[in-house]
Amino acid sequence: MKEKNPWHTPVTIIITVIGVIAIVALVTVAVLQNRPLPQKYKYGIVLDAGSSHTALYIYEWPAEKDNNTGRVEQTYSCKVKGPGISSYASAPLKAGESLSVCMQEAKQRVPGRRHSQTPLYLGATAGMRLLNSENSSASDKVFQAVEEALQKFPFSFQGARILSGQEEGAFGWITVNYLDDRLKQGLETKGALDLGGASTQISFVSDNYDGSESPDNAVTFRLYGNDYNLYTHSFLCYGKDQALRMTLAQQTQSGPGTINDPCFHPGYTESRNYSVLYDSPCVSDRKPQGPPANFTHIGTGDFQQCQEVVKRIFNSTHCKYSQCSFNGVFQPLLQGPFGAFSAYYFVMNFLNLTDTSIPLEAVREKLGHYCATPWNQLKQQHPKVKLKYLSEYCFSGTYILTLLTEVYNFTSENYPNIKFIREIKGSDAGWTLGYMLNLTNMIPAEAPDSPPLPHAGYVSIVTVIAILLLVLFILSLRPLWPLCSKRPQIV
């Protein structure tokens, strides 16, 4: 007679079915309870009011993670048409109006239900620093007009202000290291080199700088549980546009009617106005007495001589510290990798020189060749580039190389540590992201507590434990097994 399988008795089957249902219920509850909620986003808007132009950036991050693990990303940028807001000193209302196209675009891009909670900041840099230093009431009027224009939008406007050079340097450094994930992971940080139109910033962490020598250059942070002593300095007037003015001022000190400028291409000839050239606090005190109205600016295209002229705008005669970059400003020993952005990138990218594995000697040679290219030939090669920009790349490239190697002291050994970057993971390198992260408290001082297990690990453990419990439960019913599996009596 066929023996009946002892496990096929009704009681065992019922116990097993109930156990399986219990496990499925337990795992379902665990999965549902811990399922990530549908993603909601928050937004922030920052306007970078630079000396040459204004740009608007929209940032986005997951709503439930805004104070610790969430990644903030730039989702949109808009270049405001026209010059920087400092150029509207004589017509301040136009400064406000100029922002409206980009602001309308931001209104479309940020979901309507989030408008009122979206912070909007405007930060102005060296252009407004200069205007404020020479005419503070004009600078106030520009801010008033800009604030009135921005308040008309449905965002949470948090004010317009001038960033100090130190803030500009430090927030640029935070942006670069945040986007590189170096802060959260406590990795070696990257220095930040920022070149604007009116100022330039250098910021890095160096083992030989604890802030005691030249404390004015120190910014200390505690981020994600790590302490940083950042060295930072902003050189007002040493952005590439003001540096060009200073270089031209050097060459027009005696008020000549013509100058032969090695930083411009052979064949380049332009008539320039003395009053316009000297209309900036960076050069106004050097204006020659009784010059003619104009001078003829003639290019000779000689990189070596251009470098000599550029070097003259850096004063390295006095230094009361252990070492200085220039103008008596302390600078510790360069250390670590560097990201060079803003005009550093625009210029080196145009010149095809962003690859820092090209030896410095070869970079100089290429630049020499570029500067010597006749102006007419260059115009034919780049018909779409604005002539003003095209004419200045020889100067700008020479300025960048001189600043990096002769002033900051990058050598053949550590020049390859520099990376010319425009953006990191889709977000532009610059001070705006760091500024917003700081004002919205999105970088905690201490490392956030992370859950001990990831979601998948948690569900697996719950499942394994539930199965073990079922097996134990079935085993605990052993006394009943003989009853259940009683062999049929053969009489």
Ligand SMILES: O=c1ccn([C@@H]2O[C@H](COP(=O)(O)OP(=O)(O)O)[C@@H](O)[C@H]2O)c(=O)[nH]1
């Ligand atoms: O596509 C671009 C955008 C900007 N620039 C230059 O980069 C500098 C950026 O200056 P910005 O106004 O941003 O800086 P600030 O002086 O306020 O720091 C200026 O010299 C611009 O002419 C450039 O060469 N290409």
